[in-house]
Amino acid sequence: MPRTRMMRLLAGVCAGVLIAVAALAQFGGPRGPFHERPNIPYDGRFTFVRLKYTTAPGGYWYGGWPAWGHGYPLAEQNLMRIMNEVSFLNPYVDEINALTLDDPELFRYPIAYIIEVDWWAMTDSEAAALRAYIEKGGFVIVDDFKPRRFRGGFGDGFGSGWDVFEADMKRALPSARFVDLDASHPIFHSFFEIDRLDIIPQAYIAGRPIFRGLFEDN
Numbered sequence: 001m002p003r004t005r006m007m008r009l010l011a012g013v014c015a016g017v018l019i020a021v022a023a024l025a026q027f028g029g030p031r032g033p034f035h036e037r038p039n040i041p042y043d044g045r046f047t048f049v050r051l052k053y054t055t056a057p058g059g060y061w062y063g064g065w066p067a068w069g070h071g072y073p074l075a076e077q078n079l080m081r082i083m084n085e086v087s088f089l090n091p092y093v094d095e096i097n098a099l100t101l102d103d104p105e106l107f108r109y110p111i112a113y114i115i116e117v118d119w120w121a122m123t124d125s126e127a128a129a130l131r132a133y134i135e136k137g138g139f140v141i142v143d144d145f146k147p148r149r150f151r152g153g154f155g156d157g158f159g160s161g162w163d164v165f166e167a168d169m170k171r172a173l174p175s176a177r178f179v180d181l182d183a184s185h186p187i188f189h190s191f192f193e194i195d196r197l198d199i200i201p202q203a204y205i206a207g208r209p210i211f212r213g214l215f216e217d218n
Helices: 003-027 076-085 104-108 123-136 162-172
Strands: 049-052 097-100 111-115 141-144 179-182 211-214
Touching: 097 104, 104 123, 123 141, 123 162
Parallel strands: 049 097, 049 111, 111 141
Antiparallel strands: 179 211
């Protein structure tokens, strides 16, 4: 191999290694066994809260990671960095709290995030706590739904998508029901003017995204 070509190859390999090292430093390195970070005490400053829940059998993944911990804590840290740049929120960026629904501390925080809820084996105490949190004005961000039998799926039980979450919400709020929304709803015109809903890209599958709302007294 000519010397010049070899030097280019070595330079390319070195650059690749440096990029990989930088990426590991930025994103916290490769995934290992699940480790939950200690929470910080409430002091009035915005703190991102991830909800922990009773995880169903089959909902523990690589390294013993529970379904509720998908992306923890990198996802919320990245989101808080963005919020710190584009708003005056001044949140904690690296400090992320993870709380159970029936932890009284949850009521100190107006926004909570929950993910992979089709692996949530909701208990009676969790259902009651979720109802109390929402009725007191708490805002819950629910993330990551896949259609039933996505990539083979898990049948009709846990891990089967929207149906599990809808059934859980009926336990928490028996009289409420989900309503499909279109672009005419006021929520899509409260801050930005959003006239079409088919502009939202789908992460896993093609097709039309579905927007649903759960309203008080509906």
